[in-house]
Amino acid sequence: MAITSKKYTDKQELVAKFANALGHPVRVAIIELLNKQSCCYHGDMSDELPIANSTLSQHLKVLREAGLIQGEINPPKTKYCINKENWNLAKGLLIGFFD
Amino acid sequence: MAITSKKYTDKQELVAKFANALGHPVRVAIIELLNKQSCCYHGDMSDELPIANSTLSQHLKVLREAGLIQGEINPPKTKYCINKENWNLAKGLLIGFFD
């Protein structure tokens, strides 16, 4: 093992973070829904996806914490969109990773 | 929820499978090592990575089961390579996913 305090490079951590966020089919499906119409209400997605509402909230949180999406809360509705800046960052990193 | 027996499309499952395999920084690092020199012995990687040997074996297994790499066992050495066919499949899927 290399004697560094940090185990992995920032780039490796970032690639892993984005990849990990996309590492569940329902999150892939969520992103596809958002990409199809730019933004989407929680309820719209809930109608399309085979999971409980609370579970959907959790997956949305994972995507939000990875930076791939952002939510705008206007109770009782919440609108989610792709975070384009980070989306492009992820795109660049992943494409670069695959050469 | 849609009333389908299958919860997600094959494509969504595949994207998630590949993404999940890349969802840990050490696996990203492993792939980078393999891409740098096409093939690599377990021991070479073990020298570069901050994890125990047995843990490395487990991560290699994850990548192997996702189809991204393949191992050639010639005891006591094992050589790992990128599985180019699946690598290109993953590349295409991921790039397509990001538009």
Added chain:
DNA sequence: AAAACAGTTCGTATTTATACGAACAAATGG
């Protein structure tokens, strides 16, 4: 003010991931 609506968070159960050392396996060198 009470009920309804749309989500989120909490509590919890179950599964999967991650990590390590010890034990094992398969070929090679003394």
Added chain:
DNA sequence: CCATTTGTTCGTATAAATACGAACTGTTTT
């Protein structure tokens, strides 16, 4: 044949992911 080398698998401990219903939080409607 026994020791060494190189990985793998096993046993195990701990942490993280996944899923659901129940309870909660703000608006809006009645």
